[in-house]
Amino acid sequence: MVNEANSTEISDNLLQELRRGALVLAVLGQLREEQYGYSLKQRLSERGLEVNEGTLYPLMRRLESQGLLESHWEVVDDTRPRRYYRISPEGEIILNTLITEWQNLATVIEGLLDSNPL
């Protein structure tokens, strides 16, 4: 039997899984313009996608290590270093593939959900 606490945990985990793939798409899409970590977080938040920094920053580093992002450090206010990220040419190619796949998937899922009304 699933109690309320379990149900919340299951639902949180499933939502997290659902958002994980979409988050890569959102990050790559937003980084067509150069951003630093916090500004990207704010940008996503303003557009309705709340992301935990503890998830976002490791993801950016992973995408960079995969060659999909490029980064460089800049010193702001003469004292504070900031890392800026931008999508790489390889990342741009993959982003286009992901966008096409996302759109196809969204159409298919919508169709599936419509044919099985709750």
Added chain:
Amino acid sequence: MNTDLIDRYVHEVGQHLPRRMRADVQMELRSSLQDAVQDLEDEESIIAILQAYGPPEEVAARYQPERYLIGPNLYPSFIVSVIIALGFVTTIFALGIAILWSSEIVLENFGRWFVDIGLQYGKYVLLNVGLMTAIFAALERMGVGKSPGKQTWDPRTLPTVTDPDRINRNEMVFGLVFTVVAILVFNFFPQWIGFIGRDDGIWQLFPILAPEFRVHVPWLTALWGLEIVIKLAVLRHGRWQRSTRWAELGLSAAGLYVIYRMIAGGPITIIPFFTIVAKGILGLVLLIALVETFGMAYRLITERPFTPWLTMKSRASR
């Protein structure tokens, strides 16, 4: 801006990261946290932001790929290697015990001796498992366990799954005949058990069983007789059932006792060396049978099927 909490947090995250990436991650994390708290002065707001980031060890874990001591690709080979190594250690110990028993060394303090052997055995088991773990962990680190990536894979190469409750009639009938022959030979023609050699230029059969072995024959006969009854019942039903499994468990437990008596008893053959070898083999058989009997008892008591999905399938098809 109160940076003390941020410093502590960044430091703690770094403690959970590998050295090669620590400084870089810490610098970026500090920079991002400073951006997040730049207009905040009160400690409560900073605490809330750090809590939203998550516990340091969790944040550090997100910066790293999932790590294994022994990954899923190497794990099956690791288990097989451990079983082989343990089998080797067990055989050596079984032979050693048999040699001690057969050499008629007076065991003044049997309990103490038994504990010593047990401790030695435990030590070698741990040593072997530890060694295997270290070897496989090293292989994993060397990247041997990494998935080879996309390659042609044919599901037809998968090993076949056998239903443990289904019987092979021919095999079982052969086993029954063999058991009947064993009963007849051990009871009525024990002199047939021996080896063929030349004596005075004539080929002859030299009996090998020691007279002391006769004491075990009634026990063996009873066991084999019960085995025949159980197997006939299984043959009649066409497959193993819970009742016959329980009977088999009882028989296995009795078998353990008989094997123990043979090891602990007098000589098996008239040639001491053969007795040592025979007792060593019996020691190994005893250990394997012990593990099997406990496994069988556990499955029967907990009502775990011997192969769950096949049991479900056979129930569904009934």
